Amino acid sequence: EPLALDGVVPYPAEAVASYLAKGYWRDQTLPELLFATAERYSDKVAVIDRDTQLTYAQLTDEILHLAAGLQDLGLNRGDRVVIHLPNTYEYITFVFALWELGVVPVVAPIAHRRAEIEHFIEIAEARAYITVASDSGADLAAMAADLKHRWPHLVNTVILDPGGGGAEYDALLSKGSLDHMRRCSPQDVALLQMSGGTTGVPKLMPHTHNTYGYALRRSVGERGITDRTVHLLVIPICHSMSTRSPGFLGAFSVGATIVIAPNGSPDAAFPLIEKHQVTRASLVPPILLAWLNSSLRGSYDLSSLKVLMCGGAKLSEEVARRVEPEFGVQLSQSFGMGEGLVVSNPADVDRATSVRYQGRPASEADEIQVVDDEGNDVPPGVPGHLLTRGPSVIRGYYRNPEQNALAFTPDGFYRTGDIVERDARGFIRVVGRSKDQINRGGEKIAPEELENAILSHRGVHNASVIGVDDEVLGERVKVYLIPRSPESAADLTLAKVRQFLREAGLATFKLPDIVEVVDEFPYTAVGKVSKRLQREQS
Numbered sequence: 001e002p003l004a005l006d007g008v009v010p011y012p013a014e015a016v017a018s019y020l021a022k023g024y025w026r027d028q029t030l031p032e033l034l035f036a037t038a039e040r041y042s043d044k045v046a047v048i049d050r051d052t053q054l055t056y057a058q059l060t061d062e063i064l065h066l067a068a069g070l071q072d073l074g075l076n077r078g079d080r081v082v083i084h085l086p087n088t089y090e091y092i093t094f095v096f097a098l099w100e101l102g103v104v105p106v107v108a109p110i111a112h113r114r115a116e117i118e119h120f121i122e123i124a125e126a127r128a129y130i131t132v133a134s135d136s137g138a139d140l141a142a143m144a145a146d147l148k149h150r151w152p153h154l155v156n157t158v159i160l161d162p163g164g165g166g167a168e169y170d171a172l173l174s175k176g177s178l179d180h181m182r183r184c185s186p187q188d189v190a191l192l193q194m195s196g197g198t199t200g201v202p203k204l205m206p207h208t209h210n211t212y213g214y215a216l217r218r219s220v221g222e223r224g225i226t227d228r229t230v231h232l233l234v235i236p237i238c239h240s241m242s243t244r245s246p247g248f249l250g251a252f253s254v255g256a257t258i259v260i261a262p263n264g265s266p267d268a269a270f271p272l273i274e275k276h277q278v279t280r281a282s283l284v285p286p287i288l289l290a291w292l293n294s295s296l297r298g299s300y301d302l303s304s305l306k307v308l309m310c311g312g313a314k315l316s317e318e319v320a321r322r323v324e325p326e327f328g329v330q331l332s333q334s335f336g337m338g339e340g341l342v343v344s345n346p347a348d349v350d351r352a353t354s355v356r357y358q359g360r361p362a363s364e365a366d367e368i369q370v371v372d373d374e375g376n377d378v379p380p381g382v383p384g385h386l387l388t389r390g391p392s393v394i395r396g397y398y399r400n401p402e403q404n405a406l407a408f409t410p411d412g413f414y415r416t417g418d419i420v421e422r423d424a425r426g427f428i429r430v431v432g433r434s435k436d437q438i439n440r441g442g443e444k445i446a447p448e449e450l451e452n453a454i455l456s457h458r459g460v461h462n463a464s465v466i467g468v469d470d471e472v473l474g475e476r477v478k479v480y481l482i483p484r485s486p487e488s489a490a491d492l493t494l495a496k497v498r499q500f501l502r503e504a505g506l507a508t509f510k511l512p513d514i515v516e517v518v519d520e521f522p523y524t525a526v527g528k529v530s531k532r533l534q535r536e537q538s
């Protein structure tokens, strides 16, 4: 029986019946998917991270030990646990061990800080928080102790060493081992993932084993990922590009090998490509650009690489054109969103399409609408708002009826906030955005969240946050500030504003790149701050 989690918008019964009947959703949980592969490929390497290399048999064995340790902490089906880890294999063992118990991980990128983590712990009423002792100078162990003290429902914290592993991890492994068996339903919420922000506080997306299972099968089928694939994971591990498109779940569904890089910089990634004969990687545009322009390219043997996937933000056609001739690999663009839909170019698409379009849906079940401001369908070649619904797409954010009324249509389509153009064949090109969001090289930032945080500064009268064009990142974060008094302007330098926001506990990637102090903002006819004019002026 599926477990109804409070605050999750259910799929209508007809949709459930149809997705099951057509095989888009299957009778399989995510751990069952891994364990099925492990039976066939027990001695094959599943994951490589730092000095650790685990076969499928070793990986599943470690997961069952960890599951016993987590069960010993008193965690049960339906409980929520916040996981806040860097790119390490322990992230993978934790999510699978929690899934084995039917516990729901709330996954947060390591760049998050107290503001985001505390919000997740509060909204999800988390029973445990799993993190590392420190990250980039932030004392997360102290933060965890403080959060545990503040939130009575938070009964456990697990603190790993900064690079992963450590005594607390080993202690969890030492509590015996569970038998692998079904402890939750494929229709249960599998995880709560943060969305690319547009609002004052980050929203959480409830994905089930089924929505993820569908998405990863599509992405594996479409992209020719097989048991010979060695996939390098460089994007933050909890992002859906690292998890299901195709990510480690896609790799585990076919017996491929995952190599985990701490980040995407050439000095971290290139040695791993050479050493482990990596065949493909998923990148965001600034990382792809860094690889293309890197002086280290000649120093490593990168000849095993066959495909570079790129998504998360707009890739310029110029950069896209360079990939095949300069790197000798196939470029595979993708456009997707945590909420569900992912489109990509089929492996055999012609080059004119692959450099210009981000792809097309792999299945008729991925419903797409491209509409004008009045909601009427637009013809091919005309830009319009993208709406989507289907077996991978959530029907609402977690515990957020106000946002759901805005972001979803009454018949369950998600309003992506993206402006796209579709050609006659159905290929999609992202041409703009209607949502108030900054896409800083794939990292999504909600101006409203940043504005709220800055407005708590005593020297600030008003704040407006916009994205300004940047050649490498696509966009950078600019803050316009009106000081409270002429004297307070001295406290509003870039360095001081960044420090203020850091102390407010904001994620590191949200800190502004540019601050400009002004006397006044431009306004629209209806008296709203005109971000369009501000963008034109910068």
Ligand code: J2J
Binding pocket: 195, 196, 240, 241, 244, 245, 310, 311, 312, 313, 314, 315, 333, 334, 335, 336, 337, 338, 339, 342, 358, 416, 418, 430, 433, 439, 442, 444
């Ligand atoms: C332009 N904008 C893009 C692209 C995403 C696969 C791939 C990407 C994501 C992702 C993902 C873009 N060109 N190629 O989850 O599984 C912008 C759009 C989109 C938003 C979603 C996946 N690819 N975008 O990026 O939830 O604005 O997911 O709505 O982080 O990124 O961001 P996110």
